[in-house]
Amino acid sequence: MRRRQVVIGMLGTQLDSGIGPARWEKWRPTVSLGMHETFLVDRLELLVDERRYSALANTVALDIAQTSPETDVHRHDVYLADPWDFEAVYASLHDFLQAYPFQPEEEDYYVHITTGTHVTQICWFLLAESRHFPGRLLQTSPPRKQGGDAPGSFAIIDLDLSRYDRIAQRFQQQQLADRDLLKSGIATRNAAFNRMIEQIETVATRSKAPMLLMGPTGAGKSQLARRVFDLKKLKHQLPGGFVEVNCATLRGDGAMSALFGHVRGAYTGAANDRAGLLRSAHRGLLFLDEIGELGLDEQAMLLRALEEKRFLPVGSDKEVESDFQLIAGTNRDLQVAVAQGRFRDDLLARLNLWTYRLPSLAERAEDIEPNLDFELERWSRENHARVTFNREARTRYVAFATGPDAAWSGNFRDLGASIMRMATLAEGGRIQIANVDEEIGRLRRQWRGDALPSVLDTLLGERAEALDRFDRIQLEEVVRACAKAKSLSQAGRELFAVSRQQRASTNDADRLRKYLAKFGLDWEQVRAVRAS
Structure with missing residues (x-):
């Protein structure tokens, strides 16, 4: 036609x-x-x-x-x-x-x-x-x-x-708009991250080669891959669609079929032909997250599909074509995986042309506040209700979020969930200090593990939240030593084994008793927790 x-x-x-x-x-x-x-x-x-x-x-x-x-x-x-x-x-x-x-x-x-x-x-x-x-x-x-x-x-x-000098500024403005798109409109302040985005914008508009995005879970690899697709689509470089899959979900015999498709009768249960993800991404962008989880056979097939744009569906003797651009994501060190024989070195060489490591949220503390505004605005837009912080609540939350107690183990997923909880619970569209304090307590418990609360939570209850990090770490070690000892004196001797040698007379039990009393604890309480 x-x-x-x-x-x-x-x-x-x-x-x-x-x-x-x-x-x-x-x-x-x-x-x-x-x-x-x-x-x-x-x-x-x-x-x-x-x-x-x-x-x-x-x-x-x-x-x-x-x-x-x-x-x-x-x-x-x-x-x-x-x-x-x-x-x-x-x-x-x-x-x-x-x-x-x-x-x-x-x-x-x-x-x-x-x-x-x-x-x-x-x-x-x-x-x-x-x-x-x-x-x-x-x-x-x-x-x-x-x-x-x-x-x-x-x-x-x-x-x-x-280029023409008279309109050079308009091209610069377009570049800034493209980079803003890659950052989801967030005014990031981290210099290293912004430099990385500048190069990704250049590569995305000039190259069809694969990209490899590295970084911890929740660092934003999937979102960045989607923004790269949006940018290339805006410039009419990719007429196809965006196809995303987490390779950790592809297991066993189904992995080959999911990626490369199969023909009817290829195996028991294959009642119809299946196109597969690579063919679905024809003339578009394929994002393979956690690519380090792919099996070696799938890696070999993927390498051929990248180099020749052709591959064999499962059970077929006829090759099919797919011209797609690949972005791969991983939270693994693929060089280590190659050394361990779990990842093909030739596939890594093919992927490693444009490699970018996305920093964790903890490494971008200066970007927490603008991301906070972004998440709050997104919640307001999706729920058709305006929610804001009052000044004191915002100050307290930002101080905690950027401080040493904030682990952000789930990175931006943790931050997004945190803002969603506070916005949902806010009365009258205002997040108050009480909402922030409740959320901070929830995050601390989450990062310590909700299923296994620390012994200090059991001993002190809400008072544990008022401890400085230094005191918490020291007190947890003291309680662990007490839990192993048969008596207060034995625990004291083990805890003060070095300093007691320099004292003329020692009463380690009394010294330990006074230390526990600083936190409102006594030996019987510690023994009771150990027994439970």
Whole structure:
């Protein structure tokens, strides 16, 4: 089936002009688009200043209908106060293309550069080069001899263009917008993370090579992969979809089928053909999270699919094709996995061209506050209810979140869940100190393990939350020593074994008793906890 051909162009206020029968004796570039037997235009998107040139546009549209009835002419009112103003022209054309519903899977696009001022032509060049326009340039030329029905000639051209200083700032603004997209709109403050995002933005728009995202669980690998896809989609570089799978969920015989598909009857239970994830990602982006969990056989098949864009579905003797871009994620050290024989070194070499390590939330303490605002805004948007902190509550939460007691073992997942809980429980749309204190206690218990509360929680109850970290660590060690000892004196001797040698007289039991009393504890309480 022939793909539809779509031309976008300006109305030529001089070259396209003409009235009466005599106009047919003149070569008019826009009308000539419908006169070439070897170049059929299915749709013409005609940009017109309707306030000044509506009558001319009517004539041109009627003449195209006469010469090429199969061409649909769609008019768009585009006002240019000064067609020689670079910034104004570029902005106007850029906005038009941003709003246009391109369908590159079904249509081929051309921009007609013959009409319009030189400034307009330069702007078309730049927009095509930067992929804001997903098509090619179309140049039409008059016949050597004017008159009659001569359509002239046309050429489809591709230019290697340099940047223009006058609009360099607009490209910089676009870069910043692209990077902002990769960061989900969060004003991150961590310099190393921002430098990494800058390079990922450059690589994402210039390369189709695989990327490897490393980092702990919850560091945002999946979200970043999705943002890379959104950026490439915005620039019309990936007509396909986004396919994501956690390789840790692919086990046994089903892993091959899930990734590469199978044919009917390939194994017991295979009642129908299955396309598989790689084929579903054709012309799109495939994100394989926790790629270190893949088996060696699946790794070998994946390597071939990456290098040759071809592979065999399970049970088939006929290869299939899939041209996808791969982003892999892992929280493992794949170099160690290679040394242990659990990961193929040739696959790692293929993945290791663009490798980025996403830092944990604890390594980005300065980014906790802007992420807090982002999560709170997201909750408000999703629940259609505005929730904010009061000043004291926000100060207390940020101090805890960026302090030494905050483990953030689940990274951004922990932070997002924490904000969701406080926002849900907030009365009257305001998170108060009481909400924050309750959440801090919950996080501390979570990080210590909800199923196995610490012995200090059992001994002290809510008072355990008031302990400094130094006192908590020291007291936990003392209680563990007491739990192993048969008497207060024995525990004292073990705890003060070094310092007691330097004392003329010692009473280790009394020394230990006084230490426990500082925290409202005594030997009987400690023994009771041990016995339970």
